[in-house]
Structures are given as structure tokens and as C-alpha cells.
Amino acid sequence: MRELRFGRRIGRGSTGEVYEGFFRGQNVAIKKLQAIAFRDKDLVERFRDEIYLLSTVTHPNVLVFVGAVLDRPAGNLCLVTELCRRGNLASFLRSPEPIPWGRRIQMASDIARGMHYLHGRAGIIQRDLKSANLLLDDFYRVKIADFGLSRSIHSVGVMDTYCGTPATMAPEIVMQQDYDEKADVFSFAIIMWELLTREEPYSGKGGLSLAMHVAQSGLRPAIPLYCPAEWAFVMRRAWDHDPAARPGFDEILDTLLGMQRLCDEAIAADQLGPKRRPPPPAGSGSAKEPAGVGSDSSDDGNSSPVATSPSVRGAAGTGSGTEGVAVPGSARARRSSLGDDSLGVAAAYQSVADIRRRAGLTSGALGSEGGTAERRRRSIESLTPRRAVDLADAHGMRILDE
Numbered sequence: 001m002r003e004l005r006f007g008r009r010i011g012r013g014s015t016g017e018v019y020e021g022f023f024r025g026q027n028v029a030i031k032k033l034q035a036i037a038f039r040d041k042d043l044v045e046r047f048r049d050e051i052y053l054l055s056t057v058t059h060p061n062v063l064v065f066v067g068a069v070l071d072r073p074a075g076n077l078c079l080v081t082e083l084c085r086r087g088n089l090a091s092f093l094r095s096p097e098p099i100p101w102g103r104r105i106q107m108a109s110d111i112a113r114g115m116h117y118l119h120g121r122a123g124i125i126q127r128d129l130k131s132a133n134l135l136l137d138d139f140y141r142v143k144i145a146d147f148g149l150s151r152s153i154h155s156v157g158v159m160d161t162y163c164g165t166p167a168t169m170a171p172e173i174v175m176q177q178d179y180d181e182k183a184d185v186f187s188f189a190i191i192m193w194e195l196l197t198r199e200e201p202y203s204g205k206g207g208l209s210l211a212m213h214v215a216q217s218g219l220r221p222a223i224p225l226y227c228p229a230e231w232a233f234v235m236r237r238a239w240d241h242d243p244a245a246r247p248g249f250d251e252i253l254d255t256l257l258g259m260q261r262l263c264d265e266a267i268a269a270d271q272l273g274p275k276r277r278p279p280p281p282a283g284s285g286s287a288k289e290p291a292g293v294g295s296d297s298s299d300d301g302n303s304s305p306v307a308t309s310p311s312v313r314g315a316a317g318t319g320s321g322t323e324g325v326a327v328p329g330s331a332r333a334r335r336s337s338l339g340d341d342s343l344g345v346a347a348a349y350q351s352v353a354d355i356r357r358r359a360g361l362t363s364g365a366l367g368s369e370g371g372t373a374e375r376r377r378r379s380i381e382s383l384t385p386r387r388a389v390d391l392a393d394a395h396g397m398r399i400l401d402e
Contacts, residue, residue, distance in 0.1 A: 003023060003024060004021060004022075004023050004028075004030065004069065004078070004080065005021055005022040005023070006019045006020075006021050006030060007019055007020035007021055007022065008020050010029070010087075015033060015034055015040075015043055016031055016032055016033045016034050016047075017031075017032055017034065018030065018031050018032075019032065020083060021080070021083075023066060023067065023080060026066075027083045028066050028080050028081065028082065028083050029080070029081050029082065029083045029084070030078055030079070030080055031078065031079040031080075031081070032076075032077070032078045033047050033077040033078070044077070046148045046149070047077055047079070047148065048070070048077075049147070049148070049150075050079065050146070050147045050148045050150070051065075051068045051070075051079050053124060053147045053150050054079070054081070054147050055068070056122070057117075057118065057122045057124070059113075059114055059117045059118075059122075060113075060114075060141065061110045061111070061113050061114030061117070061141065061142055061143060061144060062114050062117065062118070062143060062144050063081050063082060063084070063135060063143045063144065063145040064081060064082035064143075065079075065080075065081060066080040066081055066082065067080045068080060081145075082137075082143075084135035084136055084137050084143055084145075085137070085138055086135075086136035086137065086138065086140065087135070087136065088131065088132050088133070088134060088135055088136070088145075089107070089131040089132070089134040089135070089136060089142065089191075089194075090130070090131035090132040090134075090194070091132075092136055093131065093194055093195065093198045094198065094200075099198070101263060102260065102263045102264065102267065103140060104195045104196070105256055105259050105260045105263055106140070106260060107140065107142050107195060108191075108192055108195055108256050109253060109256040109257060109260060110141055110142035111129075111134060111142050111144065111188060111191065112188065112249045112252045112253040112256055113249075113253055114142070114143075114144045115129070115144065115184055115188065115249045116248075116249035116250055116253055118144070119153070119181045119184070119248070119249060120250075123153045124147070124150050124151070124153065125150060125151055125153055125180070125181050125183065125184060126144065126147070126149075126150050126184050126187075127149040127150055127151060127164055127173075127183065127184070128146065128148070128149040128150075128164045128165060128168075128187075129144075129168065129184050129187035129188060129191070130165050130167070130168045130187060130190075130191065131191055131194050132165075133145050133146040134191070149164065153180070153181060164183075164187070165206070166206045166207055166208065166210050166211040166214075167190065167200075167201045167202055167205075167206055167210065168186075168187040168190045168191070168201070169183075169186075169187070169211050169214070170182070170183035170186035170187065170243070171186070171214060171215035171216075171241055172215075172243055174211045174212060174214065174215035175215050175216075179243065180243070182243035182244070182246045183243070185238050185243075185246040185247065185248070185249065185252070186238065186239050186243075186246065188238055188249075188252070189234075189235045189236075189238035189239035190221065190239065192231065192234065192235045192238070193221045193223075193235060196224070196227055196231060197221075197224060201221045202219075202221065218241060220236075220239055223235065223236075228259075230255065230259055231259070234247070234252060234255055234256075238252065
């Protein structure tokens, strides 16, 4: 304790406080349990469990454990970790700082990568995965934190304990049914929605009534029209009512990394400019931009309504629950929300169906790359039409005239 120096307080809860600190030459965060909380044996035990679990895991996307002070008679129960100066993801998403779409994909990938490690090698279910429990370091890397409710998969097997936060709680936990690591996947889907919209799920409502509505009536956050098709597809699978239908974090991570690659390529194609982009392969024909693609206006010059992509359109009337589709704002507002280099403005300009109708981008023109080409095609359909055409050219995918 003598080597640990306390600085300013950076956080406070009902049972403890968090301080900036200094320990053996490095800046740290110090989570200290308040003395009044010592009367609650369960709370003290939970704090000890968090210290133990965090001390056993090592991963770039999990908060780094530095040490602990376990001097209960002196009133000192402290958890010492790395300091994440950018705070938690929930606060960051509500801030005015612009967040490019590529960074949002990176953040989602960070969470999925950390959770894949926890579920796999570490054998831990987080049980309270939410944006407030995710921290950001100086480089915007996401760190999974707060293991107070976490449990070992291998030591307890299937669980039925009611715990977590209503807005992100899986239906099986709400109904006090047996559950496993797929409960964390459900929570991750809600975080994906927050990354997309930068809003609080369910307009900040909480409590048992909300949790029961989610579990019994199938309530889910409304998917905006500007949501990229592949992002919406992952979200809806991850928050499926049936845990067995939800993907694992390995599958989620693979999809997100594919989206990240396409995002990077789209940005690079934009930076090259039309004169420097690689020409289409010989024999594929010239890639001609169809009329109307890349414009916010319809052919008659009037502002055209935004169409819903097939995967997003189904959200309102198919699948489980009462999930709706939100009405999008202006194109300028969407650019501001998603970032100027954003893949996420995809459906805000044209629907996937409209890209196909106008550009004639079909699976028959994909060549012989099989699954890789198909994955690229799906991701390209998530781009703005102009970038879809450019990126299709770069990969040798034919753009057919109607």
C-alpha cells in the first residue's frame, strides 16, 4: 500500500470509487471498495472474485491487472489496473467527438476478440457485458472490464442466476432459465446497436418491466435505415431469442474483420481517385457508372426517399419480436454521425436492391473465387453506390449495364 499513490477521483459508484494513481513508475487506475460496503459479505466476496478472475486473464482486449490490496481490517480493499484515459465506451459514444465507421468496426472487433478469448481459453462468462463496462485506452482500443458478476464456465456449468443490466440482459436470464455464454452474445448485439446509433438502447429506459418486454414480447432496438446490411444481419442473429441460434464470437469476429478489410479498401480507393484506380481485367468490359448512382437525387431531380435494404426491411415484420425500423435523418446528419469515411452511410444513399437494379451487380459476374468473392459481394453491397462501383472494379467484378 505504501507504493501506491492516489490521485484525483475519476469515478464513483454506490459501493466504491475509482482514482487515478501511480504505482512503481506507471499510471494506474485504483478501484477502492468503500468501508460501508464491508458490511455486505456478498459484495466483498464479489469484489474478491473480480480480483481473482482479472488476475488470471491476459489479453490485449481485457483490462490489464496490476495488483490488489486485500487489507480488510485496515479498510483497504483495492483493485489496481491499467489506466484507460478515454473512459468507458458508453460515455464516449454520447460525446460530440466524431467516430469514423472504420473505428466503430474496430471497436466491435476488439470486443468480439476479447470475448472470444474469455469464452474460450479463459472459460469465463462476463454476465454483465455493456458499454459502461468497456474502457478505451489512448489508442481507442477497447478493454473489457468489471468482472464482478463474471463466472467460470467450467466450474459452474449452466447457470440460472438473475444478474446483469436490463437493457442488455438476455431473455433466458430474465426468465431465470438455464443459460451459458450465449447470454453474452445477446448483450454484444445491443452494444453493436449503440456503436451504430450512438444512442442509449430503448431511449434510456430500464428496470424489470423493460427486461420482461424484451424476454416475453421480443422487444429489440429499432434498426435505422442507414444500417449496413451485414451489420444488421449480425445484430439480429446475435439478439435472437433462441440462444442456440446466436453465433459464437469466433463467427462474429470473422464477419467484422471482413467488414474492416472492405472499409480499409474503400477508403484507399477513395484516396486513389478515379484516374489512378486499377483498370478492370481484360475482357470484363468497361465499368460505367450507372445514371443516378452516387447521388442523393432521383432521376427527375427531386430528392428521393431512402429505401430499406432487404435485410433491414425484414426487421419490422419478420423474425421474433416487435423490432422496428427507425426513420432516418438527413444525409448530412448521417454523415456527421457515422463519419465522412464511413461505410455505414451505405443504405442512407441507396438500398442494396437499388444498387443491384441500377448497377447490375450480380452473383453471376463474380468470377471463380467462390466464398471469398461472395463475401466481398455482400460487403460491397453495404457501400455507398459510388464506392460499390469503384471497389467492384478494383476486385475485377463486372458492373453490367441494364
